[in-house]
Structures are given as structure tokens and as C-alpha cells.
Amino acid sequence: MxxxxxxxxxxxxxxxxxxxxxxxxxxxxxxxxxxxxxxxxxxxxxxxxxxxxxxxxxxxxxxxxxxxxxxxxxxxxxxxxxxxxxxxxxxxxxxxxxxxxxxxxxxxxxxxxxxxxxxxxxxxxxxxxxxxxxxMDFKDRVARTHEMILTRAFNRKRRFQYREALPDSDTMARLVILLKDIVTETAAGTKLVYYGITGASWVIEYSKEVLGLDVCFLDEGGDVHPIKGDYNTASVVVTPTAATAQQTEVLRPLASPKDILMSSERK
Structure with missing residues (x-):
């Protein structure tokens, strides 16, 4: 250089x-x-x-x-x-x-x-x-996505707060690394699940707009709302209505039944 x-x-x-x-x-x-x-x-x-x-x-x-x-x-x-x-x-x-x-x-x-x-x-x-x-229109896209989630995911109307659309700095840094792993994951069907409304809009736009991943979100009743692709092809699934401290989870496809079965050594 x-x-x-x-x-x-x-x-x-x-x-x-x-x-x-x-x-x-x-x-x-x-x-x-x-x-x-x-x-x-x-x-x-x-x-x-x-x-x-x-x-x-x-x-x-x-x-x-x-x-x-x-x-x-x-x-x-x-x-x-x-x-x-x-x-x-x-x-x-x-x-x-x-x-x-x-x-x-x-x-x-x-x-x-x-x-x-x-x-x-x-x-x-x-x-x-x-x-x-x-x-770039990235900030505007995050705002529109946040408004769309508030309208379609929740049964009751929530107040629009733009800061709610962004994760905190530590979470954002971890998400960048996790999403990189999702992009480069060789096994088909691997999904990153993000819980909660805080930061959900940024996750959606960064995944869809920057990385080109398929994304969907779940509403309060559990119905799937595709944003890009559908649930089967989505690499990122956002559940904004989930009231839990858990913010990210990586779901990988099962190669065999042994991946989910556990046996005890005791008779």
C-alpha cells in the first residue's frame, strides 16, 4: 500500500x-x-x-x-x-x-x-x-424497521424510541462477531436467534442490508413475519416480544439423534 x-x-x-x-x-x-x-x-x-x-x-x-x-x-x-x-x-x-x-x-x-x-x-x-x-440510508432503514416491528409484532401500541432500536456497545461488538460466524457457517440451516426489542432493528438491518442474510421476526402470537426470505432460509430470527435477559442464541442443525440424546451412567 x-x-x-x-x-x-x-x-x-x-x-x-x-x-x-x-x-x-x-x-x-x-x-x-x-x-x-x-x-x-x-x-x-x-x-x-x-x-x-x-x-x-x-x-x-x-x-x-x-x-x-x-x-x-x-x-x-x-x-x-x-x-x-x-x-x-x-x-x-x-x-x-x-x-x-x-x-x-x-x-x-x-x-x-x-x-x-x-x-x-x-x-x-x-x-x-x-x-x-x-x-447512506442505513440509519433511516433502522428507524423504519423499528417502527414496523412496533406496529406488527406487539398487540398493544408501544411508544417509538429510536435508542431502543440499538444494542449497547458490548452487545453490538459481540453481534458483529457472531454474525460473521453465521455468514461463514458451512452447515445449512444454522440460525442466530435474537431476543428482545432493544437492538432488534439494528440486528435486522445489519444482517439483511450489510451482510445480505435472510431475516424474519416473530410477533407476540408466534407468527413468522419474513423480511427477506422465509423462516426456512432465514439465518437470523428476531423475537422482539421475548421478555428475557437472553439476547442471542445460535441454533445449529442436528447431524444425528446423538446430538440431542443424553444417557445416564446410573442404572
Whole structure:
């Protein structure tokens, strides 16, 4: 990457406050968010619109700040597109909380400290990607999905509270890792079940929009409401009406009856 961007690119990167080592650390997370082709194309389209609408700012202000070189370097590879998709899914709905989620992902993966960006660098990541994330409609989709769930899943009308649509930072970091496992799971039929209304809308949109997974949710009466695909093909099942502290559960297909039978050693 150093050879590709050259001395001028490194100078712009340095002026932005961004460390090239930070980009390498982010690219190492690429497999954690295997974004779908559709979402990656949408990111590229928004980036093209950003350039055309702000050509003067891109040429004058953003040229000096290094914003262009950071975003465009990430968009050069599939790994960069993946990590940028994840950052957009976080920044679109969170502010400073996005820094906490990224830090939490590094911690859960037990990444060595010398390969984990510091808080100041994660804040630079946030500042650099905020303009692009605001052009995406991810936040609006989460809001519409939350309203739809409140209307269709509950027998009684609930008050709309947008913050209720988002998991807390620790849960969001764990969900990113669990959903990555669902995407790469080789056994057909594996499902992630998410309980409760808090964070349900974000789980649905991140799974469907970013990762391209089939999703459905269950209403208060237990009826299935497909969002993408049906229950048989759904990799993510959300039960927003479940009043339980349990928030996630992975259901894997049974290979044989021995998977569910247990015998006692006592006669």
C-alpha cells in the first residue's frame, strides 16, 4: 500500500492525523464483516456522489485533510470495502459509541495491543468516515424497521424510541462477531436467534442490508413475519416480544439423534 499511494499520498495521510499502521490494523478485521456485493456497490455509489457534489471541497479542503486518500485506499480492495461497510453500519447510528464498538471488537478477538489502534486513531477513523456514512440510508432503514416491528409484532401500541432500536456497545461488538460466524457457517440451516426489542432493528438491518442474510421476526402470537426470505432460509430470527435477559442464541442443525440424546451412567 505504501508503494501504491507514494510519497504524496503518505504526506496527505500524515496531514489527516491518520497513521498508515491504523489502516493495516483495520484491514486485518476485514473477515469480521463479509459485506454483500449489493451493499459494497451502494458504498461505491455514495462515494461517487460525494465526489461529484463536493468536487471543489474535495479538491481544496479534503485534499489537504487526507480524507480522500483514506477512503479511497480502503475502497481499492475487498478487505477495505468490508471494513468500510462495518464502519458505516456503526457510524450511521452511533456517535462516539462507534469507537467503543470497534475497540470492543479488537478486544473480543484478542488482538495484540501493538496491532490495536489507540483511541485517538479510532476517533480519526470516525471523523474521516462520518461524511460518507451520513450519505447512506442505513440509519433511516433502522428507524423504519423499528417502527414496523412496533406496529406488527406487539398487540398493544408501544411508544417509538429510536435508542431502543440499538444494542449497547458490548452487545453490538459481540453481534458483529457472531454474525460473521453465521455468514461463514458451512452447515445449512444454522440460525442466530435474537431476543428482545432493544437492538432488534439494528440486528435486522445489519444482517439483511450489510451482510445480505435472510431475516424474519416473530410477533407476540408466534407468527413468522419474513423480511427477506422465509423462516426456512432465514439465518437470523428476531423475537422482539421475548421478555428475557437472553439476547442471542445460535441454533445449529442436528447431524444425528446423538446430538440431542443424553444417557445416564446410573442404572
Amino acid at each position: 505504501v508503494q501504491r499511494i507514494g510519497a504524496e499520498g503518505l504526506k496527505k495521510l500524515q496531514m489527516s492525523g491518520f497513521d498508515i499502521h491504523t489502516i493495516g490494523c483495520l484491514l486485518a478485521l476485514a473477515e469480521i464483516a463479509p459485506a454483500s456485493d449489493a451493499f459494497r456497490k451502494k458504498v461505491l455509489e455514495c462515494r461517487s456522489k460525494q465526489r461529484s457534489r463536493r468536487w471543489f471541497l474535495n479538491a481544496v479542503i479534503e485534499y489537504g485533510s487526507g480524507t480522500n486518500v483514506v477512503i479511497d485506499q480502503l475502497l481499492h480492495t475487498r478487505a477495505g470495502e468490508n471494513i468500510l461497510s462495518l464502519i458505516i453500519a456503526l457510524l450511521s447510528v452511533l456517535d462516539e459509541g462507534a469507537v467503543e464498538v470497534l475497540g470492543g471488537i479488537f478486544n473480543l478477538l484478542k488482538t495484540p495491543f501493538d496491532h490495536t489502534p489507540g483511541i485517538s486513531q479510532l476517533q480519526e477513523v470516525r471523523s474521516t468516515c462520518v461524511p460518507l456514512s451520513r450519505m
